[in-house]
Amino acid sequence: QKEVEQDPGPLSVPEGAIVSLNCTYSNSAFQYFMWYRQYSRKGPELLMYTYSSGNKEDGRFTAQVDKSSKYISLFIRDSQPSDSATYLCAMSPISNFGNEKLTFGTGTRLTIIP
Amino acid sequence: GAVVSQHPSRVICKSGTSVKIECRSLDFQATTMFWYRQFPKQSLMLMATSNEGSKATYEQGVEKDKFLINHASLTLSTLTVTSAHPEDSSFYICSARDFRRFSTFGSGTRLTVV
Numbered sequence: 001q002k003e004v005e006q007d008p009g010p011l012s013v014p015e016g017a018i019v020s021l022n023c024t025y026s027n028s029a030f031q032y033f034m035w036y037r038q039y040s041r042k043g044p045e046l047l048m049y050t051y052s053s054g055n056k057e058d059g060r061f062t063a064q065v066d067k068s069s070k071y072i073s074l075f076i077r078d079s080q081p082s083d084s085a086t087y088l089c090a091m092s093p094i095s096n097f098g099n100e101k102l103t104f105g106t107g108t109r110l111t112i113i114p
Numbered sequence: 115g116a117v118v119s120q121h122p123s124r125v126i127c128k129s130g131t132s133v134k135i136e137c138r139s140l141d142f143q144a145t146t147m148f149w150y151r152q153f154p155k156q157s158l159m160l161m162a163t164s165n166e167g168s169k170a171t172y173e174q175g176v177e178k179d180k181f182l183i184n185h186a187s188l189t190l191s192t193l194t195v196t197s198a199h200p201e202d203s204s205f206y207i208c209s210a211r212d213f214r215r216f217s218t219f220g221s222g223t224r225l226t227v228v
Contacts, residue, residue, distance in 0.1 A: 041224065043118075043220050044207075105157060
């Protein structure tokens with residue numbers, strides 16, 4: 001069993017729809033949860049991060065963490081064609097600050113159809 | 115925001131030759147740099163972690179004599195793929211961080227060994 005599971009998609013939705021992206025994990029030591037967006041042939045860019053359980057909102061993006069279920073989600077409201085990319089979840093335990101090892105999901109390829 | 119520059123973005127080399135990839139933090143001093151490898155439709159796999167002025171720590175299964183990492187300054191790390199073979203063809207991505215922030219990724223290097 002992989003430490004982090006993520007549906008690779010692809011996922012296609014019409015413009016304006018709400019997108020839900022999810023990851024599950026098995027390592028209960030994970031405390032930091034991140035979502036990265038990766039455009040084709042580019043490096044990942046950090047979208048949002050949360051610490052422990054709870055919700056965090058930033059514009060059209062909302063990140064949710066449910067540690068009891070070992071389940072995290074990213075919601076995108078009013079999706080735009082520019083949101084089309086691969087979204088990767090990543091996690092790390094509390095460790096020596098500065099040396100965190102991120103464990104990534106496989107990424108979900110998202111296409112927003114105009 | 116933090117910027118990490120990675121060069122070259124794409125390189126084609128002959129089998130048996132060596133290739134050097136550079137990763138620079140442009141506006142901050144990176145105490146730690148990470149090197150990842152990404153296969154098509156797969157997640158980022160951490161290869162090694164390097165701290166400035168010390169030897170890199172390699173992940174299990176990564177040949178340190180094949181993938182030479184140097185982190186000689188707080189703004190530059192290099193990955194040299196020695197005696198490259200076609201199976202080394204992949205997308206290599208670096209990331210850098212200091213104690214105040216999560217990792218910032220470079221734009222990646224597509225290596226093709228022919």
